[in-house]
Amino acid sequence: MQIPLDPRIKELADLPYTISFIIRKRQQIDNLSELPKEKKPPEDLIWNGSPEELEDWLSKVFDNKKGNNDIIFSIDPKNVEG
Amino acid sequence: MSESIVEKQDVNISKIFDWGRVFEVINPTTQEVDATVYMKLLGDADLGRARVYALRKSSELRRKLREENSDERVAYIRTIDELDEDNLMNFIVIFSGRELSTNARQNVKIQSPKPPKSDAALEKMEKFQKEVDEYPERRQKAIADAIEKEVEKLKKSLAGKTKEELYRQYVKLLVDEFCEREALVAFEDMQVFLGCYTDDSYKVKFFSGFEEFNNLEPNAKQLFKDAYKQVDIDINELKKLRRATQ
Numbered sequence: 001m002q003i004p005l006d007p008r009i010k011e012l013a014d015l016p017y018t019i020s021f022i023i024r025k026r027q028q029i030d031n032l033s034e035l036p037k038e039k040k041p042p043e044d045l046i047w048n049g050s051p052e053e054l055e056d057w058l059s060k061v062f063d064n065k066k067g068n069n070d071i072i073f074s075i076d077p078k079n080v081e082g
Numbered sequence: 083m084s085e086s087i088v089e090k091q092d093v094n095i096s097k098i099f100d101w102g103r104v105f106e107v108i109n110p111t112t113q114e115v116d117a118t119v120y121m122k123l124l125g126d127a128d129l130g131r132a133r134v135y136a137l138r139k140s141s142e143l144r145r146k147l148r149e150e151n152s153d154e155r156v157a158y159i160r161t162i163d164e165l166d167e168d169n170l171m172n173f174i175v176i177f178s179g180r181e182l183s184t185n186a187r188q189n190v191k192i193q194s195p196k197p198p199k200s201d202a203a204l205e206k207m208e209k210f211q212k213e214v215d216e217y218p219e220r221r222q223k224a225i226a227d228a229i230e231k232e233v234e235k236l237k238k239s240l241a242g243k244t245k246e247e248l249y250r251q252y253v254k255l256l257v258d259e260f261c262e263r264e265a266l267v268a269f270e271d272m273q274v275f276l277g278c279y280t281d282d283s284y285k286v287k288f289f290s291g292f293e294e295f296n297n298l299e300p301n302a303k304q305l306f307k308d309a310y311k312q313v314d315i316d317i318n319e320l321k322k323l324r325r326a327t328q
Contacts, residue, residue: 006101013125013127014122014125014284015125015126016098016101016122016123016125017123017125017126017129018098018101018123018315018320019098019101020125020126021320022098022320047321048321
């Protein structure tokens with residue numbers, strides 16, 4: 001993995017935890033920024049909340065009990081190639 | 083909202099790239115370099131190992147402290163007869179300090195400065211910056227007031243308890259405190275052991291095993307730990323590096 005952040009790091013396992021934190025956070029923020037504004041967690045929660053608090057927020061805004069808008073696919077293994 | 087958000091302008095992102103350093107062990111008698119150590123900040127996997135080690139050490143100490151006649155219990159925890167109610171209440175308040183402070187920090191709600199629009203007049207931007215600069219102090223004062231209130235609340239709740247109830251609470255808090263310290267020390271020890279190498283490509287471990295590091299003379303051990311801290315970044319500081327994520 002050639003990480004553009006630091007060319008001295010050749011292997012993923014050598015990545016200092018600080019840099020992996022920043023990368024993970026960046027991915028999380030990218031994902032959360034896809035959400036509509038009213039469902040996006042507040043910045044304080046993103047940065048200072050626990051993973052559980054963030055999960056609670058997302059469950060609440062998507063109202064998992066009621067919001068069954070997901071399309072459920074049913075795949076028969078026989079129809080899968082290979 | 084936390085201070086970390088409003089202080090974001092003052093953060094130097096380049097710090098995350100300073101993840102390795104050379105540490106020279108100087109012989110105190112001859113003042114010559116005894117060894118050259120290449121230190122590197124741990125990756126996630128090694129950090130996980132350090133955490134597991136810390137949890138095991140803390141758990142081991144907790145078990146010993148809970149045994150009525152263990153050496154650790156006798157050495158660290160006073161018996162109920164050695165303390166009166168006032169002593170117990172004072173200890174409980176002192177050892178609850180961290181929890182009270184955390185509660186206060188979570189409950190304090192101070193409106194953080196609202197950034198002006200990007201094309202706002204200079205005066206508005208100046209005003210915002212002033213609010214940003216004053217925010218930490220404003221928040222700190224609010225937290226101090228909130229802690230004071232929490233302490234009063236705790237004291238009132240303790241006043242109605244029997245000596246036995248107070249003693250049980252004292253023991254629990256003291257055990258938690260010792261275990262927390264044990265975990266922290268163990269975590270730091272393992273971190274340093276895992277982060278020391280003999281070469282600048284960080285391939286060969288400096289210590290042949292953890293025991294070699296752990297058995298170092300305390301002052302020497304502390305020198306290694308201090309050196310490692312210089313490359314480490316506290317999690318709160320790390321959160322301030324959010325410009326790296328934007």
